[in-house]
Amino acid sequence: MHKRVQKLIDVTADELGLDKYYLKRHSFVKEENPNEGVSYELTMEWFPNEAAETEEGLNPPGTAVVDVDLHSERIKKIIFVNDISYAHAEALTVIHQTSEQIIEWVEEMTGLEYGRQFQLVEESKNEMHFRSAVDNIPVYPGGNIDITFNxxxxxxxxxxxxxxxxxDQVQWEPFALTSEIVEPIALDHCKLMEIPVENEQKWISVYGTSMFFLTNNGGKTISYDQVEKSIIYCNSVEPITWSHTSSASTISLEKIDLSPEISESEALSNNKEIDRKRSISKDEQTRIITEVSRLLQQELPDDNGQWKLTTIQQEHNYLFAILHPVKKDFRIIGPKIKVIMDSKTLKPLNYMDNRQLLDVFRDFKEAEMPVISKGEASEKLRSYLEISPVYVYQKGRYMLCGKIECSYVVDAVTGEMISLDE
Structure with missing residues (x-):
């Protein structure tokens, strides 16, 4: 064991008061953050003295699982199995007395400032949940801090x-968006959708607007997926086709390992790295479509011309080419194929097809044809639009934007307003 790792283990045991525990095992994981790059963590599993693994191989009650960031050396996670703790650190038993004590402890553990960098979003008798913020304004993609007591x-x-x-990451400016600026843009996003109603075993047609972000000057819209997912390419409208001659070579499907676990040497040699989102050139786009076409021809030969490439996402050392049907479908849950590709060679490695999962909707009654128009629905939705300031991560900076959402939709047949909470 490396002496640096041993030091972190000793410090953790002392800080949490794990005198009644022994270290059963430890490992290392690689964590990817779309904003901050790649970091490495030490995961420790501390068993209570005299305890052993259960017959099922699970950790016994009272086990302490602790993750520590190797760069900052701060604790990122503490879990006591089955809500049983034998730790004697005083801080872990007294901070629950007041919300102020909990917040002070969180500040000490994280190095963050309450109000400036995180805010309270939910509190109950034994739980507190926080979200990242800039001066109490929410952040996207966000961070979360969760606290639980027994x-x-x-x-x-x-x-x-x-x-x-x-x-230094924040682009400071006053919030300038008004209803007059937002409403025409938001209502232009109004679209017809079909949503499933499980208890009635049917689809219904509704008009609604998906949540999106609008820059503070009102000049640009940003979709939720663009912010929350590692999307690096969007919207190829051309169908993916192939000739009926067989492909020159067979693609061997490989097992994909998305496990974050790595070796000690890798974790210590790459203490902190910035993993910027790679870009996709036009030549690479063409190659990706060609390789996806080869895979579809081999695995789904009857689907010629039925799919189009909509987005490419980056995760670990892979690219995920996301395909949707060419034929327009209003259903919010529809067919999708993910082709997993090597990020460097663009070689297809495997794929996932969700159509089998959609069988649950096979017997649902088809949606009725809309009666009211998009214009009529837009007017009904106008008074239900919600506008709130948020900071959105774009190109290395947090920009002030408006989060535009509507928690209601309009029944396209009856004109009734329907709460999405229902």
Whole structure:
């Protein structure tokens, strides 16, 4: 074991008061953050003294699972299995007494400032949930901090995950969006959709507008997926086709390992790295479509011309080419294929087809044809639009934007307003 790793293990045991525990095992994981790059964590599993693994191979009650960031050396996660803790650190047993004590402890554990970098979003008797913020304004993609106590007031869960902006990353400006600016843009996003109603085993046609972001000057819209997912290419409108002659070579499908676990040497040699989102050139786009075409021809030969490439996402060392049907479909849950490709060679490795999962809707009654127009629906939705300031991560900076959403849709047949919460 490397001496640096041993030091982190000793410090963790001392800080949490794990005298009644022994370290059963440890491992290393690679964590990817779309805003902050790649980081490496040490995961430790501490068993209570005299305890052993269960017959099912699960950790016994009271086990402490702790993750520590190798770069900052800060604890990122603490979990006590089955809400049972034998840790004697005083901080873990007294902070539950007041919300102020919990917030102070979170600030100490994370190095973040309450109000400036994170805000409270939910609180109950034994839980507190926080979200990343800039001066109490939410952030996208966001970060989360979760705290849980057992009935004895002992901390049994602490977790921090995601992005928490620093001041130098924020583009400061006053919020300028008004209803007059937002409404025409938001209502232009109104579209016809079909949503499933499970208890009635049917699809219904509705008009609604998906959540999106609008830059503070009103000049650009940004979709939720563009912000929250590692999308690096969007919207090829051409169908993916192939000739009926067989492909020159067979594509061997490979097992894909998305496990974040890595070796100690890799974790220590790559203490902190910036993993910027790669770009896709026009030549690479053409190659990707060609390779996807080869895979479809081999695996789904009857689907010639039925799919188009809509987005490319980056995850680990892979690219995910996302395909949707060429034929327009209004259903919010529809067919999709993910082709998994090597990020460097663009070689197809495997694919996932969700159509089998959609069999649950096979017996649902078809949606009725719309009666009211998009214009009529837009007017009904106007008073239900919600506009709130948020900071959105774009090109290395957090820009002030408006989050535009509507929690209601309009029944396209009856004109009735329907709450999405229903």
């Amino acid at each position: 009935e004895q007031g002992q901390l049994t869960l602490f977790s921090i995950h995601g992005s928490f902006p620093t001041e």
